[in-house]
Amino acid sequence: MEEVAQNIETQEYFINMGPQHPSTHGVLRLMLTLDGEIIKKVEPHLGFIHRSIEKMCEKDSYQQVVHLTDRMDYLGCHINNEAVCLTVEKGLELEVPERVKVIRTIISELTRLSSHQLWWGVMGMDLGAITTFLYGFRDREMITDIFEETCGARLTMNYNVPGGLMFDIHPNFQNRTKQFLEHFKKKLPEYDELLTGNVIFTERTKGIGYLSKEDAISYGVTGPSGRASGFSCDVRKKNPYSAYDRVDFKEILFMEGDCFARYQARIAEMWESMKIIEQLIDNIPEGEYKAKTKAVIKLPPGEYYQRVETPRGELGVYIISDNKKNPYRVKFRSPGFSNLSALDKMARGFKIADLVAIMSTLDLVIPDIDR
Amino acid sequence: MLSSIKKYFSDIYNGVKSLFTGMKVTGHYVTHPSEIITQQYPENRDTLKMFERFRGEVVLIHDENNEHKCTGCSACELACPNGTIEIISDKAIDEETGKPKKIIDTFVYHLQMCTFCNLCILACPTDAIKMAQTYEHSVFDRSELTKVLNKPGSKIMQGIK
Ligand code: SF4
Numbered sequence: 001m002e003e004v005a006q007n008i009e010t011q012e013y014f015i016n017m018g019p020q021h022p023s024t025h026g027v028l029r030l031m032l033t034l035d036g037e038i039i040k041k042v043e044p045h046l047g048f049i050h051r052s053i054e055k056m057c058e059k060d061s062y063q064q065v066v067h068l069t070d071r072m073d074y075l076g077c078h079i080n081n082e083a084v085c086l087t088v089e090k091g092l093e094l095e096v097p098e099r100v101k102v103i104r105t106i107i108s109e110l111t112r113l114s115s116h117q118l119w120w121g122v123m124g125m126d127l128g129a130i131t132t133f134l135y136g137f138r139d140r141e142m143i144t145d146i147f148e149e150t151c152g153a154r155l156t157m158n159y160n161v162p163g164g165l166m167f168d169i170h171p172n173f174q175n176r177t178k179q180f181l182e183h184f185k186k187k188l189p190e191y192d193e194l195l196t197g198n199v200i201f202t203e204r205t206k207g208i209g210y211l212s213k214e215d216a217i218s219y220g221v222t223g224p225s226g227r228a229s230g231f232s233c234d235v236r237k238k239n240p241y242s243a244y245d246r247v248d249f250k251e252i253l254f255m256e257g258d259c260f261a262r263y264q265a266r267i268a269e270m271w272e273s274m275k276i277i278e279q280l281i282d283n284i285p286e287g288e289y290k291a292k293t294k295a296v297i298k299l300p301p302g303e304y305y306q307r308v309e310t311p312r313g314e315l316g317v318y319i320i321s322d323n324k325k326n327p328y329r330v331k332f333r334s335p336g337f338s339n340l341s342a343l344d345k346m347a348r349g350f351k352i353a354d355l356v357a358i359m360s361t362l363d364l365v366i367p368d369i370d371r
Numbered sequence: 372m373l374s375s376i377k378k379y380f381s382d383i384y385n386g387v388k389s390l391f392t393g394m395k396v397t398g399h400y401v402t403h404p405s406e407i408i409t410q411q412y413p414e415n416r417d418t419l420k421m422f423e424r425f426r427g428e429v430v431l432i433h434d435e436n437n438e439h440k441c442t443g444c445s446a447c448e449l450a451c452p453n454g455t456i457e458i459i460s461d462k463a464i465d466e467e468t469g470k471p472k473k474i475i476d477t478f479v480y481h482l483q484m485c486t487f488c489n490l491c492i493l494a495c496p497t498d499a500i501k502m503a504q505t506y507e508h509s510v511f512d513r514s515e516l517t518k519v520l521n522k523p524g525s526k527i528m529q530g531i532k
Pocket residue numbers: 429450451452453454455456484485486487488489490491492
């Protein structure tokens with residue numbers, strides 16, 4: 001038998017994964033070079049959902065640019081909005097009221113929680129556990145209700161405007177958020193019972209898709225995926241914006257760099273997010289919900305850059321202004337794009353089924369990659 | 372040899388135990404149906420109420436006399452990022468002063484292009500438009516989504532400048 005196997009000539013072959021594949025969570029096409037079931041190379045092909053958001057920004061006013069960023073990383077849309085607003089405020093040298101900073105921080109953390117909940121549900125589903133999907137969405141529903149009541153939309157909220165917020169928080173906001181925290185503190189341990197300890201799940205994630213710290217840095221893998229490889233890159237700690245300088249939270253670091261570490265990093269981040277919200281929810285300062293801005297915003301000529309921490313990693317917004325009412329050039333450094341670039345490195349030598357687990361733990365959102 | 376056999380069986384034990392831990396959670400919900408939060412949509416259409424800020428579609432507010440507050444200033448049209456609103460204006464004679472003034476002829480709203488960003492509502496100087504809490508927008512033909520918001524025969528309220 002051995003002899004036969006040696007004499008058979010094998011050859012590598014290509015296979016397309018996507019653009020319509022349930023585990024790519026969107027229209028991403030991966031060209032896989034395979035040797036049997038072992039992955040030799042992964043080449044992502046992008047562009048299926050490219051809407052030229054950066055170009056569209058060039059004809060929009062600064063107020064209008066904000067709503068386009070909802071359509072990038074739609075699971076972290078509030079944070080994207082905030083990033084644009086912070087950049088514009090930096091250009092205007094505008095100090096926003098304390099109330100705005102605190103509300104923005106609370107809603108950002110709620111966004112992070114809802115994104116991680118959805119990720120957890122989908123990750124379980126990718127690896128064959130449909131139950132998690134329903135449980136993740138159950139808890140996420142409470143957050144989308146909070147958003148719907150205060151911001152008016154569940155997903156594409158567009159709640160930030162340059163200078164502050166679109167409207168003040170709803171009178172029910174604090175109560176609902178506290179109710180949610182109370183509820184979710186009981187439910188998060190369920191997540192661990194359902195998935196974290198599950199033998200099938202751990203077998204499929206432990207030791208899979210290893211990414212070293214050096215590689216994480218050189219590929220620019222940020223967010224929980226980078227921190228699971230020991231790369232300390234939390235913008236909220238390194239370069240605090242809004243109200244992150246006054247809250248006490250830990251930067252989650254894991255050293256293993258495998259799928260299970262990335263999974264644990266996100267679960268641990270949910271606890272930290274709840275801690276941040278708890279510190280702020282009773283201390284929202286009184287005051288205006290928006291600083292005064294002109295109806296037509298013109299940034300002084302120059303270049304402005306602001307980075308924020310989205311659920312997927314570091315989002316950078318770069319605006320060049322030539323003193324007109326619309327930006328000369330806008331560039332988004334989206335976390336998904338850089339994280340995807342490390343996929344090849346992580347997947348080599350593993351099997352196709354492992355690739356699904358690796359992509360899940362990278363938490364890719366395709367419109368964020370393509371923009 | 373002995374230790375590997377021991378490990379083999381302890382792995383099986385721990386594996387099965389972990390599966391039962393998960394099943395305990397799901398079993399809890401099977402026996403506690405009151406904790407299930409699923410809504411029976413569309414059966415609950417009559418009782419389903421959206422939050423007051425929910426952005427369903429843009430409407431022009433009309434009062435009981437079929438009067439609205441829109442002056443035809445086009446501020447909403449300019450604020451809209453994607454050309455969803457088209458104001459077609461007309462000239463009329465102001466009854467009080469006798470001077471010509473601008474009024475709206477048709478307020479066209481393309482629901483299919485709207486991103487529900489709320490910028491038009493913020494831009495309107497007379498609060499003539501608002502977001503309605505409607506939520507079922509699917510139609511059989513795309514042209515049904517292009518709407519005229521001012522009702523036939525409606526006119527502007529007195530005293531709105
Ligand atoms: S909500 Fe936004 S997209 Fe829709 S009509 Fe108003 S400004 Fe235009």
